[in-house]
Amino acid sequence: xxxxGIETRVAGLPLDGRAAAPESHFDRQLARLLxxxxxxxxxxxxxxxxMRDLSRASxxxxxxxxxxxxxxxxxxxxxxxxxxxxxxxxARERLAGSAxxxxxxxxxxxxxxxxxxxxxxxxxxLTHEDETLRNGRRGEIRAIKREYYRxxxxxxxxxxxxxxxxxxxxxxxxxxxxxINWIYTWHNPRVDAGAKQLAExxxxxxxxGLMNQGNHKRNKRVKx
Amino acid sequence: xxxxGIETRVAGLPLDGRAAAPESHFDRQLARLLxxxxxxxxxxxxxxxxMRDLSRASxxxxxxxxxxxxxxxxxxxxxxxxxxxxxxxxARERLAGSAxxxxxxxxxxxxxxxxxxxxxxxxxxLTHEDETLRNGRRGEIRAIKREYYRxxxxxxxxxxxxxxxxxxxxxxxxxxxxxINWIYTWHNPRVDAGAKQLAExxxxxxxxGLMNQGNHKRNKRVKx
DNA sequence: ATACTTACCGAACGAACGTTCGCTAAACTC
DNA sequence: GAGTTTAGCGAACGTTCGTTCGGTAAGTAT
Numbered sequence: 290x291x292x293x294g295i296e297t298r299v300a301g302l303p304l305d306g307r308a309a310a311p312e313s314h315f316d317r318q319l320a321r322l323l324x325x326x327x328x329x330x331x332x333x334x335x336x337x338x339x340m341r342d343l344s345r346a347s348x349x350x351x352x353x354x355x356x357x358x359x360x361x362x363x364x365x366x367x368x369x370x371x372x373x374x375x376x377x378x379x380a381r382e383r384l385a386g387s388a389x390x391x392x393x394x395x396x397x398x399x400x401x402x403x404x405x406x407x408x409x410x411x412x413x414x415l416t417h418e419d420e421t422l423r424n425g426r427r428g429e430i431r432a433i434k435r436e437y438y439r440x441x442x443x444x445x446x447x448x449x450x451x452x453x454x455x456x457x458x459x460x461x462x463x464x465x466x467x468x469i470n471w472i473y474t475w476h477n478p479r480v481d482a483g484a485k486q487l488a489e490x491x492x493x494x495x496x497x498g499l500m501n502q503g504n505h506k507r508n509k510r511v512k513x
Numbered sequence: 514x515x516x517x518g519i520e521t522r523v524a525g526l527p528l529d530g531r532a533a534a535p536e537s538h539f540d541r542q543l544a545r546l547l548x549x550x551x552x553x554x555x556x557x558x559x560x561x562x563x564m565r566d567l568s569r570a571s572x573x574x575x576x577x578x579x580x581x582x583x584x585x586x587x588x589x590x591x592x593x594x595x596x597x598x599x600x601x602x603x604a605r606e607r608l609a610g611s612a613x614x615x616x617x618x619x620x621x622x623x624x625x626x627x628x629x630x631x632x633x634x635x636x637x638x639l640t641h642e643d644e645t646l647r648n649g650r651r652g653e654i655r656a657i658k659r660e661y662y663r664x665x666x667x668x669x670x671x672x673x674x675x676x677x678x679x680x681x682x683x684x685x686x687x688x689x690x691x692x693i694n695w696i697y698t699w700h701n702p703r704v705d706a707g708a709k710q711l712a713e714x715x716x717x718x719x720x721x722g723l724m725n726q727g728n729h730k731r732n733k734r735v736k737x
Numbered sequence: 738a739t740a741c742t743t744a745c746c747g748a749a750c751g752a753a754c755g756t757t758c759g760c761t762a763a764a765c766t767c
Numbered sequence: 768g769a770g771t772t773t774a775g776c777g778a779a780c781g782t783t784c785g786t787t788c789g790g791t792a793a794g795t796a797t
Contacts, residue, residue, distance in 0.1 A: 299736070304621065323639035334645075336560035340785060350746045350760085352787080357744095361785065417641075460714055462705075467695025468688045474643065475687050482684075490684055494722030563771085564755060576757080577775045585755065 319357045319367075322347055324410075329369050331410040335365055335418045363416060366426040372411040373433045376404045380440060390448040391496060397444055398495070400487035401469050406476065406484045413473040438462060448499070456499055465495055543581045546571055547595070548634075549586050555634040559589055559642045589642060590650040597657045598633040600628045604664060615630035615720060621668055622719070622725040625693050630700065630708045637697040662686060672723070680723055689719055 325346045329338045340361060344351045358364050380400045387393050406410045422430055442462050449456065468491055481487070549570045553562045564585060582588050588666045604624045611617050629636045646654055666686050673680065691717055705711070 318744090323719070334558070334560055336558055340781085349793075351785090352747075353745045355786075363539065456718075457714065461718070463695065463699050464692045464715055464718055467692040467693070471691025471695060487684070490681065491688055494680075494685070494688055495718065496722070497725035498718030498720070498722035501725040542774090563753075565753085574776050575755095576777075579750070580774060 300318060315357070322349070322354065322357055322388065323364070323368055324373070326364050327410040327414055330365065330368070330414045330418065335361075335414070335421050361492050362422065362426065365414070366402040366422055366430070368411055369415045369418070369422070369430050370433070372408060372415045375408075376401065376412075376439050377433065377440070379404060380437075380494050384440075385442075390444070390451040394448055394496060395488065395492045396494050397441060398465070398469060402472065402488045402491075405469070405472060406478070409473065409476075416473050438466075441465065445499075448464065452500060454499060461499060469493060539581070543591075546573070546578065546581055547588070547592055551592050551634040551638050554589065554642065555594070557637070559585075559645050586646065586650065589638070590646055590654065592635055593639045593642070593646070593654050594657070596632060596639045597654065597661065599632075600625065600636075601661050601664070603628060604661075608641045608664075608668075614668070614675040615724075618668050618720060619712065619716045620671055621665055622689070622693060622716050623709060626696065626712045627708040627716070629693070630702070631677065633697065633700075640694050640697050662690075665689065669723075676724060680721060685723060692719060721735060 322343070324340075326343055329342050332338075333467060340351060340354060343364075344354060347354075358367065377450070380397060380501055383396050383400050384393055389411070403508075442458055445458055445461050448454070449458070472487070475481075532736050546567070550562075550567055553570060556562075564575060564578060567588075568578060568645070571578070582591065604621060607620050607624050608617055613618055614704070620623070666682055669682055669689075671684050696711070699705075704712070
């Protein structure tokens with residue numbers, strides 16, 4: 290009997306380019322398959338991609354793939370979970386280095402864009418296939434998403450309190466996520482700036498907007 | 514022989530809720546099918562949706578559907594083309610009513626959000642299935658997209674000139690589109706504000722950010 | 738040397754897919 | 768009222784899909 294149960298082995302941290310090198314043959318192979326799968330899902334979409342595509346791209350037989358995971362859906366789940374977990378851990382780590390509310394928001398933005406552009410395929414799959422998983426696996430990913438959202442929300446609330454601003458936290462978070470997630474539809478490394486510069490410019494737009502509440506004309510200011 | 518050639522009849526403007534009432538039986542039925550199809554594509558994604566789903570939802574036989582369009586892909590094309598064409602025509606019409614650069618940007622944002630929320634399913638399909646069409650049909654939709662993008666870009670350039678601002682037009686357009694397109698992933702009419710209020714708040718964030726260039730600390734201002 | 742586990746593979750299964758064929762009946766045209 | 772077009776259907780075609788079955792051959796443990 291093969292391994293790869295419901296938990297697909299406690300999953301040492303595979304893939305990710307610069308992550309801690311996976312130790313066993315199993316982990317190394319799984320990481321390789323996940324990378325190919327992320328590429329294919331990114332290109333053709335989850336539903337449009339086939340296990341035969343993955344077989345062809347990875348050079349492993351169709352049946353052999355199932356030694357490493359139990360279904361196509363678990364494949365998507367593993368890609369999304371790893372990407373989300375990693376970007377969040379990295380955000381927490383970097384945020385620990387600053388106490389200034391504005392700077393912390395900028396750190397969050399920069400971390401998001403940096404990880405996104407360095408892991409474009411996995412992050413595109415995470416972003417685009419947001420409604421694809423079902424039941425338990427969907428729930429697990431949504432829980433991580435809420436956690437990540439919460440981190441950002443709290444950062445903005447801190448800023449709001451520190452500067453005595455008035456804005457809807459929910460709308461601010463979702464506007465910000467819109468700006469920074471949308472890059473997967475347009476970013477071209479040959480013409481667009483890198484993560485650091487994009488983070489600064491988007492940070493300027495977003496934070497400038499939030500903090501510039503003594504606006505211009507119009508604005509029958511709606512209260513909260 | 515049925516009709517419905519490559520152009521699927523010159524297509525009087527069907528569907529859209531409040532659009533001019535379609536005249537013929539053919540147009541009325543096609544509009545009804547497009548509405549059901551938009552709903553299904555929105556829920557299950559283009560690849561995940563089947564013609565049998567549409568048959569079930571519309572009450573028409575599987576074979577009967579092909580009297581109204583030639584393929585599943587054309588179905589997607591018709592949904593996207595109509596939505597894009599309509600939102601753009603409506604934007605042009607509303608923009609004709611103002612000459613003030615800032616107000617014109619706000620009109621663009623409000624029009625986009627209003628049409629989006631009033632035609633959520635078609636607009637979600639337009640936004641989410643951006644890479645799905647192939648060849649000629651893909652090219653046609655991309656051409657409309659470039660046109661729409663161009664309108665927004667020019668609005669921002671006008672504002673930039675009028676106020677003597679410095680920012681990357683491309684990044685500004687794409688950040689704005691990120692903010693306003695992202696709503697399809699989160700907007701819930703039971704908890705979130707309507708289009709007018711969202712447009713005002715997003716307009717405040719975005720325009721406040723662009724026009725607040727004499728920022729705060731940091732910013733080793735990168736030049737243009 | 739033997740037993741067990743790991744790491745695969747070729748072939749197939751049943752279901753679902755988009756599309757087409759051949760047909761009917763009603764609705765207009767002249 | 769004969770002829771043509773429009774609107775639609777049941778049944779099937781050929782393909783592709785995710786997954787599984789039954790096997791092999793190389794490690795690893797004892």
